Amino acid sequence: xxxxxxxxxxxxxxxxxxxxxxxxxxxxxxxxxxxxxxxxxxxxxxxxxxxxxxxxxxxxxxxxxxxxxxxxxxxxxxxxxxxxxxxxxxxxxxxxxxxxxxxxxxxxxxxxxxxxxxxxxxxxxxxxxxxxxxxxxxxxxxxxxxxxxxxxxxxxxxxxxxxxxxxxxxx
Amino acid sequence: xxxxxxxxxxxxxxxxxxxxxxxxxxxxxxxxxxxxxxxxxxxxxxxxxxxxxxxxxxxxxxxxxxxxxxxxxxxxxxxxxxxxxxxxxxxxxxxxxxxxxxxxxxxxxxxxxxxxxxxxxxxxxxxxxxxxxxxxxxxxxxxxxxxxxxxxxxxxxxxxxxxxxxxxxxx
DNA sequence: ATTATTATTGAGATTCAATAGCAATAATAA
DNA sequence: TTATTATTGCTATTGAATCTCAATAATAAT
Ligand SMILES: [Zn+2]
Ligand SMILES: [Zn+2]
Ligand SMILES: [Zn+2]
Ligand SMILES: [Zn+2]
Numbered sequence: 518x519x520x521x522x523x524x525x526x527x528x529x530x531x532x533x534x535x536x537x538x539x540x541x542x543x544x545x546x547x548x549x550x551x552x553x554x555x556x557x558x559x560x561x562x563x564x565x566x567x568x569x570x571x572x573x574x575x576x577x578x579x580x581x582x583x584x585x586x587x588x589x590x591x592x593x594x595x596x597x598x599x600x601x602x603x604x605x606x607x608x609x610x611x612x613x614x615x616x617x618x619x620x621x622x623x624x625x626x627x628x629x630x631x632x633x634x635x636x637x638x639x640x641x642x643x644x645x646x647x648x649x650x651x652x653x654x655x656x657x658x659x660x661x662x663x664x665x666x667x668x669x670x671x672x673x674x675x676x677x678x679x680x681x682x683x684x685x686x687x688x
Numbered sequence: 689x690x691x692x693x694x695x696x697x698x699x700x701x702x703x704x705x706x707x708x709x710x711x712x713x714x715x716x717x718x719x720x721x722x723x724x725x726x727x728x729x730x731x732x733x734x735x736x737x738x739x740x741x742x743x744x745x746x747x748x749x750x751x752x753x754x755x756x757x758x759x760x761x762x763x764x765x766x767x768x769x770x771x772x773x774x775x776x777x778x779x780x781x782x783x784x785x786x787x788x789x790x791x792x793x794x795x796x797x798x799x800x801x802x803x804x805x806x807x808x809x810x811x812x813x814x815x816x817x818x819x820x821x822x823x824x825x826x827x828x829x830x831x832x833x834x835x836x837x838x839x840x841x842x843x844x845x846x847x848x849x850x851x852x853x854x855x856x857x858x859x
Numbered sequence: 860a861t862t863a864t865t866a867t868t869g870a871g872a873t874t875c876a877a878t879a880g881c882a883a884t885a886a887t888a889a
Numbered sequence: 890t891t892a893t894t895a896t897t898g899c900t901a902t903t904g905a906a907t908c909t910c911a912a913t914a915a916t917a918a919t
Contacts, residue, residue, distance in 0.1 A: 626801045
């Protein structure tokens, strides 16, 4: 089942209503195939002339999480990010503390640790988060410590800026 | 070197000043040996008649992180938590989504994954975060789904309530 | 199809953790 | 002891996330 129908099924099962806003949001998110935050999602929708309030985005996201379509991800930049998981292979993240770059990786060993530790503590694990923190190949070679802060700012604001630029281009 | 002297050394190396507030904060944190958030730390200090403003707590925490004494931890309850790491063995967390309970565990396999994946991607990892999410032994046996929300609220507010109670006891 | 019921929306108000500004204070050096 | 200036505490501000509420629109009932 595709994500949109999966969501429709959840909506129906919960006795909620199928609305154009919800349909638009799930469509947009599953056309991204990447991490996003509420601001980015909002701008993307605006670029497509879809005027959905942030309140609705904030209200829809918990439904998408509850229905197993997306999950929260933490990147330590002060606010929440999300990513599609339904139909996407589970992965973990490498995060560069210098430039903020995120690299995804998959590894079966993490799952084995999950199973072993769960058994050891009588814990029933339903998921895990495994994140490696350090320097991406590019930043590992640099040594300009003063530039690190600036680089990080530039990179984390890039996506948002891009979205803005695109929006300005087509007013 | 103990954490307090480690911190003093950092302060001096940075050309900062040794103040009673900073001394009190580091002392209190390293007497906790547990996760804490700013509110809890503030209340603990107040209980000991140490009136340090939250602004100073918020200003000191980055210094403690920079000097490698504590680290941020994420528990998905909307604000940041911290824990001492200097002199503490590295560990990862099991987090119960029902009651909010945190169980700590150590595992060498996680470190091996870190090394292998780092090599694979040319990444220089300096740390990792590995978290297992699911149900603690107690909650795994329960089935009352309606009670889950309530239980979670109760437990996450318990520590804060305890601190408050103690404070009320000795006015 | 029409009407009734009520979930949902959007806009603005509100919350709260975290940060920033500023005058008074106090730690260091001269 | 004095001068310099980092630090403190208070208050104001920010910004993500939530809440309120009247208007709207999706569904069910007629
Ligand atoms: Zn990088
Ligand atoms: Zn990802
Ligand atoms: Zn539990
Ligand atoms: Zn811990």
